[in-house]
Amino acid sequence: MGLFGSFLSKFSRNRASLEDIEEFRKILIESDIGATTAEEIVDLVKKEKSENLEAAITERIKSFLSTDSRELKLQAGGLTTVLVVGVNGTGKTTSTAKLANLLKTSGKKVLLVAADTFRAAAVDQLITWGQRIGVDVVRGAEYSDPAAVCFDGATKAKNEGYDVLLIDTAGRLHTKSNLMDELGKVRRVIEKVTPVNEVLFVLDGTTGQNGIAQARVFSESVSLTGMIVTKIDGSTKGGIALATERELALPLKYVGVGEGVADLKAFDPDPYISELLS
Amino acid sequence: MFESLSNKFSEVFGALRNKGRITESDIDDAAGELRTALLEADVALSVVETFVQRVKEKSLTALPELRKSTNQSQEIYSIINAELIEILGGAARRIRFAKNPPTVIMLAGLQGSGKTTLAGKLASYLKEDGNTPLLVAADLQRPNAVTQLCVLAESLKLPVFAPEPGNGVGDPVKVSRDAINFAKEKLHNVVIIDTAGRLGIDEELMKQARDIKAAVNPDETLFVVDAMIGQDAVRTAQAFESGVGFDAVVLTKLDGDAKGGAALSIAEMSGKPILFVSNGEKLSDFDYFYPDRMASRILGMGDIQTLAEQAKKAIDGESAKRLEEKFVSGEEFTLEDFLEQLQAMKKMGSMTKLLGMLPGANNAAMKKQIDSLDDNELVRTQAIVQSMTREERQNPKLLNGSRRARIAKGSGRTVTEVNSLVDRFSAAQKMMKQMRTGGGMPKGMALPPGMSLPAGVPTGIGGGKPQSPKKKSRSGNPAKRAAQEGR
Numbered sequence: 001m002g003l004f005g006s007f008l009s010k011f012s013r014n015r016a017s018l019e020d021i022e023e024f025r026k027i028l029i030e031s032d033i034g035a036t037t038a039e040e041i042v043d044l045v046k047k048e049k050s051e052n053l054e055a056a057i058t059e060r061i062k063s064f065l066s067t068d069s070r071e072l073k074l075q076a077g078g079l080t081t082v083l084v085v086g087v088n089g090t091g092k093t094t095s096t097a098k099l100a101n102l103l104k105t106s107g108k109k110v111l112l113v114a115a116d117t118f119r120a121a122a123v124d125q126l127i128t129w130g131q132r133i134g135v136d137v138v139r140g141a142e143y144s145d146p147a148a149v150c151f152d153g154a155t156k157a158k159n160e161g162y163d164v165l166l167i168d169t170a171g172r173l174h175t176k177s178n179l180m181d182e183l184g185k186v187r188r189v190i191e192k193v194t195p196v197n198e199v200l201f202v203l204d205g206t207t208g209q210n211g212i213a214q215a216r217v218f219s220e221s222v223s224l225t226g227m228i229v230t231k232i233d234g235s236t237k238g239g240i241a242l243a244t245e246r247e248l249a250l251p252l253k254y255v256g257v258g259e260g261v262a263d264l265k266a267f268d269p270d271p272y273i274s275e276l277l278s
Numbered sequence: 279m280f281e282s283l284s285n286k287f288s289e290v291f292g293a294l295r296n297k298g299r300i301t302e303s304d305i306d307d308a309a310g311e312l313r314t315a316l317l318e319a320d321v322a323l324s325v326v327e328t329f330v331q332r333v334k335e336k337s338l339t340a341l342p343e344l345r346k347s348t349n350q351s352q353e354i355y356s357i358i359n360a361e362l363i364e365i366l367g368g369a370a371r372r373i374r375f376a377k378n379p380p381t382v383i384m385l386a387g388l389q390g391s392g393k394t395t396l397a398g399k400l401a402s403y404l405k406e407d408g409n410t411p412l413l414v415a416a417d418l419q420r421p422n423a424v425t426q427l428c429v430l431a432e433s434l435k436l437p438v439f440a441p442e443p444g445n446g447v448g449d450p451v452k453v454s455r456d457a458i459n460f461a462k463e464k465l466h467n468v469v470i471i472d473t474a475g476r477l478g479i480d481e482e483l484m485k486q487a488r489d490i491k492a493a494v495n496p497d498e499t500l501f502v503v504d505a506m507i508g509q510d511a512v513r514t515a516q517a518f519e520s521g522v523g524f525d526a527v528v529l530t531k532l533d534g535d536a537k538g539g540a541a542l543s544i545a546e547m548s549g550k551p552i553l554f555v556s557n558g559e560k561l562s563d564f565d566y567f568y569p570d571r572m573a574s575r576i577l578g579m580g581d582i583q584t585l586a587e588q589a590k591k592a593i594d595g596e597s598a599k600r601l602e603e604k605f606v607s608g609e610e611f612t613l614e615d616f617l618e619q620l621q622a623m624k625k626m627g628s629m630t631k632l633l634g635m636l637p638g639a640n641n642a643a644m645k646k647q648i649d650s651l652d653d654n655e656l657v658r659t660q661a662i663v664q665s666m667t668r669e670e671r672q673n674p675k676l677l678n679g680s681r682r683a684r685i686a687k688g689s690g691r692t693v694t695e696v697n698s699l700v701d702r703f704s705a706a707q708k709m710m711k712q713m714r715t716g717g718g719m720p721k722g723m724a725l726p727p728g729m730s731l732p733a734g735v736p737t738g739i740g741g742g743k744p745q746s747p748k749k750k751s752r753s754g755n756p757a758k759r760a761a762q763e764g765r
Contacts, residue, residue: 026323032508035317088531089390089504118559119395120433121426128421128445142429173533176559204390208320208508208539231389233477240508 021046031239032208037064037246054277061273064246070253070267072103073197073225074164079157081165081194085183085222086202087214088171091230093122095202095256096168097129098264099228104135108163112137113153115146115186116170126168133261146170146182147189154193165194174217184221198225200253205231205238215244224248230256233263300344300354308354309334320539322512325546329365333358365542366569367551371526373404376497379467380412382458384494386487386522387502388514389475392530394423396502396556397472398430399564404468405436412466414457415440416450416490419474419483427472434561437466450474450486455493471496484521491522499524500553503540505532511540512547519548526553529567533557611710613671613703617663620656658691662699665689674700 021042028038041060048056074080084096093116100110112130114137116122123139130137138156140149150167157165169186172179190196201224203211218224229241232255241252252267309330316326336357337344344353375381383400385393394417401411413431415438417423424444431438439457442448454471461469473490476483491499501515501524518524527544532555545552552567663671665688670676677685677700686693 029317029323030509032320032510035314087506089392091390119426120429121422124425125420125422173531175533204504204506206388206504206507206510206514208506208511209318210320210506211508214506231477237510 028239031237032211032243033237033239034209034212034243037243057277058273061242061276062269064242065269066245066249066251068226068249068251070226070251070269072253075195075197079162079165079194080198081154081157081167081190081196082198082200083167083169083187083190083196083222084200084202084228085169085218085224086171087173087204088119090171090202090204090207091256092116092171092202093125093129093168095200095228095230095254095264096166097126097133098256098261099200099254100130100135100164100166101133101261102264103164103166104133109161110135110164110166111153111157111160111162113150113165113167114139115149115153115167117142117144117146117149118170122168122170129261147186150186150190151193154190158194174214180217180221183218187222199223200226200228201250202228202230203241203244205229205241205256207240209240209243211240212244212247215248215250219248219250224250226251226253228252228254228256228264229267233257300341302338302341305334305337305341305354309337312358316539316542320506320508320511320543322509322539322543322547324512325365325543328546329361329542333361336361362542363569365546367545367567371551371553372566373553374497374525375468380458380461380469381467381498382469382471382494382496384454384471384473384491384496384499385502385528386473386499386518386524387475388477388504388507389420391475391502391504392556393417393475393502394426394430394472396528396530396554396564397427397470398434398436399556399561400554401431401436401468401470402434402561403564404470405434409468410466411436411468411470412457412461412464413438414454414469414471415442415444416453416457416471417474418442418444418448418450418453419446421445423472423474430561437464451489451493454490458494469494481521484517487522498526498553500526500528501544501550502528502530503544505529505540505555507540511543515544515548519550524548524550526551528552528554528556530556533559533563611707613663613666613674614668616703617660617671620660620663658689658695659699661689662686662691662696674703 024045025038025042028041029035033041041057044056044060045053072080072082082099084092084099086092096112100112103110112126112135114123114126116126117140120142123142127137127139138149138153140146140152146169153167154165156162167186167190169183170179172183174180187196187199199222201215201218203215207214215224215227227241227244227250229238229252232238238255244250245252255265255267257263257265312333313326313330316329317323321329333354337354340353340357373381373383385397385400387393397413401413404411413427413436415424415427417427422445424440424442428438428440439453439460441456442450442453450473457469457471460466471490471494473487474483476487499522501518503511503514507514515527527548527550529541529552541552544550552569554564555567556564662685665685666677670681670685677696682693682696682700686696689696
């Protein structure tokens, strides 16, 4: 049963009672979709005739979504560079590895760059992943300049004919302006070698309204092109992804749904919405 | 942190303050604002409802009394403050040590909540208190979690028990059990077990955590939770409570912004106290959780107590006393003293964080000032002062053009920067003289960055007695006063 399903069935039988609407509001708010958006949908439910309700909600949610393509922008006939960014502990390294696996499976020659030189053993974590999925990894020394590691990675990828360069950066809280500046520098340095095609923001699906603030600040320093939402595999509704996409018009591209290396799915809004309403 | 929440509170009370006489509908309005603010701060809906309801009831009951009061908004403020403290767990709790060592502390939590980093922070904190902690690498799931803990331990010069390589290899229950025996043998009085992160619904991993718990019977099972978590906080806490059971909560990543809802939600729903907070990337960014401080922080009153404590820790009693005497006696404040303070400041940690604890720090104008502060400024200023000779520091009047050029060269800064430092210093010196003679700070005088707080340290903070944040009097500390006036 989807998020709204049980309530929609109530609404379609007869007029919903006040308690039903209250309960509906509660479910919406508890999905981390944001208080304002929740109120909007509740208002819609109050106004709309029951037979049109499903279509009306679908339409409304669709209007929240970005119209940008959700496909990974691949450089035709050349090197595609993807930068993976986000706050600490959202699952950047794991998502990067999963994405590498996905691209490798589709026949791409992938190079990973372990540019998280800050967190203890983060580099080793990516190298372990690289070995598991059979993808080359460029590494730098611990606490070395991440921009330098990226430069090396980009040069190698360009010279040795890789299709995709995937860069895992260190987690940083968006409130640390010096770390955000560092990220800007990383991007500029890579672009000396090869253009950056995608900057993917990794959002923890359990995050609350702070997710929007995170994405906004990251967007300001490295202009994001898409999102990966992680840890969506249980009680978490990940409503914050929808809220962030709405607020920043940032397309959600991938969803991390489990701990296995294959547990990364391209996001498709239509089945997502119909599941919400089922 | 908590800034949007406290901003909203200030707004609500700003409106009330202008009213003069509070009516029932005013309280309704304020309660409505409070509700939205709490929801925006990710406080769980059910907690918001109870909280707002309780505050409303208490305010209404107190209404007749309130009307007699000269400061009505302040009264409601206190009601909310008291309510917040109560939810956040009343008095602060300390870690419970076992009668017979070792004390076993087990960490559990969602993936990416910061358990491994926290294990390191907790261990170094306990070590500083004279304990002999042992770290145990029982997260054998996440690739290289074991390595991460070992690297951390090495940098902290702490022993780590990591017999298994991890990455899916090894039995965490056995590792934990062996760790206890190892600790007994090697006389470690605290054992900190870092377990694998898990999702609330992952029954297999939940069982593993249960098995570890049963095997080692921890004195404290700490639930580690990311302060940025949303409405899921309550469900997650409940899943861990029923799946593993925990004694207290640790909040991590509190150095971000706009969050803290989780703190309220989990404390209210689980009834478990929040024991520690972790608020930065450095291993020293870690402290006990103080409900009263957190509450006044939520309400935008700043966290003067923590600030004072950190200042005390950084400035040794001797030099603080000497500086205070110097200040009182009217002796000249020299660049030498200034340098000493700069070094103490550096020990206290990041300037932006320190200033964030001041009352009114969440006020937009003040925040802008704080954000524009550059922590490296401190380092640069120190370099300039250190490039001066002793005589020059004692008597800045000696600083002629050629001396300034030499200092600039020595510190790698420009002469302009040296000039501006000297100017700011003499301005601060003058200011201190005026304050001592009771003249107060010249009106409209801007505080020079990198100079403001150091100059004030001995007068208000290092002097020992923390100022009550509610006190209406003008602070003797120029930085604090700027904060108060900025409100």
